[in-house]
Amino acid sequence: MALIADYLVQGCQMLLILLLAPLLTGWVRAVKARLLRRRGPSVLQPYRDLSKLLRKEVVLADSASWLFRVAPYLIFAALWVAAALVPTFASGLLFSWTADLIAIVALLGTARFFLALAGLDVGTSFGGIGSSREMMIASLAEPAMLMMVFTLSLLAGTTELSSVARFMLTAEVGLRVSLALALLALVMVAIAENARIPVDNPATHLELTMVHEAMVLEYSGRHLALIELSASLKLLLYLSLLGCIFAPWGMATAGAGPVAYLGGAAIYVAKLALGGLLLALFETSIAKMRVFRVDQFLGAALMLGLLGALLLFVSRSL
Amino acid sequence: MPAGVRFATMSLPLLLGLPMLLLAVGVYAIAAAQRPEGGRQVYGIALFACVVLLALALGHLLAGRAPTTLTLPLGLPWLGAHFRLDALAAFFLIVVNLGGAVASLFALGYGQHERAPERVLPFFPAFLAGMNLVLLADDAFTFLFAWEFMSLSSWALVMAHHQEPANARAGYLYLVMACFGTLALLLAFGLLAGPDGGYGFAAIRAGTTSPGFAALVLVLTLLGAGSKAGLVPLHVWLPLAHPAAPSHVSALMSGVMTKVAVYGFIRIVFDLLGEPALWWWGGLVLALGGITAVLGVLYALMQHDLKRLLAYHTVENIGIIFIGLGLALAFQANQMYASAALALTAALFHVLNHSLFKSLLFLGTGAVLTATGERDMERLGGLIHPMPWTALAFLIGSAAISALPPLNGFVSEWLTFQAILISPELPQWLLKFLVPAVGALLALSAALAATCFVKAFGITFLGRPRSPAAAGAVETDRYSLSALFVLAALCLLAGILPGLVVDGLAPVVSLLNGGARLMAQHDRPWLTLVPVVDVKSTYNGLLVLLFMTLSGFTAAFLIHRLASNAARRGPAWDCGFPDANPAFQYTAGSFAQPIRRVFGSIVFQARERVMMPPPGDLRPARFEVKLRDPVWERGYAPVAHAVVALSSRFNYLQYLTIRRYLSLVFGALVVLLLGMVLWR
Amino acid sequence: MHGLAFDIAHFLAGGMVVASFLLLYQDRLSALINIFALHSLVLVLAVGWQAYIQDAHHLYVTAGIALIFKAVIIPTALHRIVRQLGIHRTLEVVGGVGRDMLAGTALVALAILVMLPVTAGADALAREDLAFALAVVLLGLLLMVTRQNAVSLVVGFMSLENGLVLAAAGARGMPLAVEISIAFSVLIALIVIGVFLFRIRERFDSVDMQAMDTFREGRRK
């Protein structure tokens, strides 16, 4: 009985993030529009887009291979699983031990790998631009992320997120420089990974500046829908990651019962809203940078992460 | 259990008999090479021998038998040739013969296209035999004998297509570096054996070496085994020699022979040398590993020859393995055996993984080579259409080597990361700084590897064909395909059932680690991988795979059922200007360009020059990239120049007149007489 | 008696050293050859004297061979060669006589330094003889390396060999002395024949590298 309940909760979380993801995207867009003094589309616009895309037929390039058709499902699956493994409203769910933070980072890598391949598949120049730039960015963002993971696991003694979250609630954390550095690194990585300004502009229409969009130029219909959904899942993943690591308050523990779960869910949604707001503010307040400034941006992130880890390695012995 | 005992006593002679069989086949091949069915016979027998060896070694390892030894009246007369089968040897026997079996299977098809079979068939079994004998040897002479024999036979295979000057040069460099490595190992054994020549490994284990000598042995072993494994800066021969050989041999050299080198390092440093006396050993190996990993993958990214790219990638993976070994040394030096067990497991696991996916990738390249006759990615492309199965296998291999879950590459790197994460307990300050830095290097190399294989797979198999050869490709034969998919399946299996592999490695680890090993994994719920209990980090490839397939298929099912499943073919959109010409695609060079800008400009002093002719000038614009190899320019070229200069400097001594020669003798006499006078 | 015997042996051995110095001093071929004849003559006397005082009769044979062969045949043959090669005028000395003299003295000193302490065990006679013999050998070598001409090279070698025979004779009761001297005579005969054959190149420093390159391997390659 309890087991079934656990399965249920786990399923709920997977569904929840799937449902929340487009909303988050819409929320961010809406806030940005407001900040730009535009009315902008409704918060629910992404849902409409998705359903429209899903119903349209797919136009495949002649040179597209089976990989091009399989990739969206793979990407979606990898991202959904990754996102579902991040504690959202409750920690220590049934399958939370399936993969730790490193594995989640690697799952993101899997998604990216296939997305980049898909960009190369049709054999167009813009796809190539997108893929190569995406991989360049990733080759710096992923190490930075892992450095942040190091910092956390050195503090919490584990790389498993639920335990990390529980640990961050305890008093022994205190206020640490390393944490601040890690937070900064994670934010920068999140910006880069989600193709947000200043690294990339999700709303651009100028191909030469595109990174993420250039890769998916050839996609249409349901494939595009899946890609879009995966993108918003990724954004959600990073925001909930920030939430569960650096603001784990109000997170229900496993088996705390439906009421606690609901409370946790409400707090989680609030966190997401806040995160989206901050993101929109940040994006509107700065300008996009040249592609070849990105490596400096992310190099800084990497160095911050490394610095945090080093500080901990050293302070551990004191 | 008498049956097991009987097996144990007879297994070693059998194990030894099979390499002998392989040697005999090699001799037979000299005659059979000309006949058309000769190839199939040779490769068939090689396949058989490897499979039997594999089975025997598996039996020995899984049954956890005690080491068995055997002495033949060969080799050094007063010593004899000692052979020994213990867990370590058994594990590496599995790695070697797995690769050997698959390569032979592949060659059953691939070998038919060989231009010069008489230069391949005799040496291929000999190469396999040499590697097996290295693993079984139990005294210094036999070990080095087999080691050098292995180098020699592989050299012959590298020289198989000697008519291309590049290959001949590669072979030359390879053999010289091999000789260098052997001499280094020879010196190491000289120290271990002592002045009165106790060359038996048993005697060496029993004896003790002074700390200074032990450190010297470590350095020499790093030189000897490292040069064979491809540690930076001793790697220069590797990316030249491995691609020069026929592809199934490249697979063996890259996927398996480098592992034999790792075996040599482990055998000497962990087993023969016993307790590491000094913590900085670990630091040294660790730093070398980190540098090797990053430099290797950066080199690889700069290549557009597919086989050379793979060879450079071998360098990277060797670096990862040595990171694990270095951590293990550091832990052992501080008596942290539980942590050392984790690091060792990670390293050995990666040994197995790399042998799997690197062989897979090289064999896939071989299939591409037979289909198109091209190794240069700039002239390939779109191969996924004519050869989808090869593409699928190659894709799995690429994903595995890029450490993507749920495949096996990720598991070993995950274990390595876990080993790094429990290392702040190390007391030495240098290590405290070194370990996280190496961790960053490891993360960097992992990310770059993904980039590298997006490039390798994407440019070779995706897009549109860049040359008629690529356009006219056809799917490869069924032997090759079966070989490819055996490896692909193993990559997946090792990825989703890592716990079983870890349990299989446990005897090896406890052998090298003073009895300490990781806890048993096979009884975990859902076969979850739990390296260390108090660190609650866990990973379960099986479930990850399960969830991904589940979610992917549900999504596909729902969408196709509820939403549209219509699809239409049309020209590529490409923002409104579809380019007819395949030359407009991104090439390997252009794909790597951002990386080249970011990293290459530091490491290789990469310089890009665009020569745009003035208006009215009809010459095409040109784009040039200049890369300089720091290791070669700083390390090797000076030595070569010095030798040439010296030999030219002394060459005049060949042309003196008799009187001068007489005065040489006279001088020698007078000097010696004076010496006599003064000596008294 | 013994004192006298010793003195004479000493005198003769010393005489050979002096003769070697004369050889070093000479810079004209024909004179060089004559001096060599003298050198051999002194050797004959010395060996003969040794034969007498050791009453070792086989040494008389050695002395006889030396007399006939080295004091008579070889010099005449060399004279003919010199005349045939038309190089009987002069031979230049590499460096100069003075330097050779100095070097020679140094070598003699070296020989004595090496020898005297060594043979403390053996009787004085052997010691003196040996020291002088070594000196003669070294001087012969010096002659070989300081002269550029084939003939003088042969002369140098033969004087060296005289020193060896002296040593052999001085070694009390050394067997095979005869055989050895015969063997050496053969050697020398061959060398002389060699000089005959080698009129193609009378001077060893005149090895023109141009020609060398044609049949030896090329230098620059």
Place this chain on the structure above:
Amino acid sequence: MSGAGFVAMTALLVVPASAALLLVLLPGYRLGARLNVGAALASLLASVALFGTRPEANLYLRVDDFNIYLIALNNLVSFTTSVFSASYIAHEMETGRLTPAYLRFYHAMYQALLFAMNLALLANNIGLLWVAIELATLITVLMVGLYRTRAALEAAWKYFILGSLGIALALFGTILVYLAAQPTMGEGLPAMAWDQLLARAAAFDPALLNLAFVFLLLGYGTKAGLVPLHAWLPDAHAEGPTPISAILSGLLLNVALYAVLRFKMLMSANPSALAPGPLMVGLGLLSLLFAGLMLYRRGDIKRLFAYSSIEHMGIITFAFGMGGPLANFAGLLHMTMHSLTKSAIFFAVGHISQVKGTQRISTIRGLTVTHPALGWGLVAGVIAIAGMPPFGVFMSEFLVVSSTFARQPLLALPLVLGLLLAFGTLLWRLNGMAFGKPDSGPAAPVQASILPMLVHLALVFVAGIWLPGPLVAWFHHVAILLG
């Protein structure tokens, strides 16, 4: 019992000598070649017979653990070489480089050389030893000059002068040994019979022995081609007929080293004499490094391998200089292996230079394609001589290097450096000759007899894996004597 041994021992001398006389008289080079082979075979059988029954030593000749296998090796190699030379000479006749008269002379000299070398090995008398080696020198000088080309004559002349100088120095050393021995041994033959010398060497005047050894080392070292006394060796090898090059490298150098070692035994038997080790180590290293450097610039294939011989003489001298059971064993093994391998290489080289019509390395390419047997034979030979398994040289180099490093690390480093240098330079040359695109040069039809080469390589191969017990026993015994 020992009567048979005595017969065999005398046969070793009588057969070649009489064969030499016969060959002088015998016209017709084919018959001569056959008789040459036959005589060599006969003396080979005689040398093998020695294994069965050993004669007891007399004042002039003796057979002991040291020379018994060297004698067998000597006659074996001269037999195989005579087989090789039969086919080689035939081709020289066709190309007209040699005339029947010269061939008659050549065959006679061949047997005479065999006689001289057997005598040197069998000699129990240091004077006799000296005479034999001088004889061998003279004969080889004549054979080196056989072609009568200007180069050949010059090489012969150079060899002659330097060789006779070495001979002279060796004689002086011999006299000194006699003088050292005379006070204890009394006058006369026993004072030169070397087994009796060895028995009582402890009582000799050490200082005199030291001086003697200096002269002997320089004298016989010249014959062994040690740097800086090596100058004659490359040219003599390059310009003479290839069978003679094989004999020179394979046997004569060994004989010279054998002489040096005999005297080294005396030294080590005398406690207060200075250890000859440092001298030999120094000369050995010098030869090794120098030859390694010179190998690189060689353009003539025979001269190349001549320098490689110098290198190996260096290694062997180094090994004996180091001393100790391991190093001495290695040195003895290396002597054997080197003579077998190097002569095999020269067999290959002889035929190669015949089929290619040149000795210039730069014009020899892609042998393994055009002449697989010769090409691979050369490859195997070079691999073997470079000290790689599965050949016997590997074992000796293994022992030398490892035992040296454990005792004198600083000495092992230059040794390893030299080995690597020589290996790299030699292989560089091999790469060009055996591999690469073959040029369409003149490929003269040659009925090459590959058999001798194969026999040698097979022997070296077997030795690399397994050494027969008696040989090992002899090596051990001699190694102990060598101290």
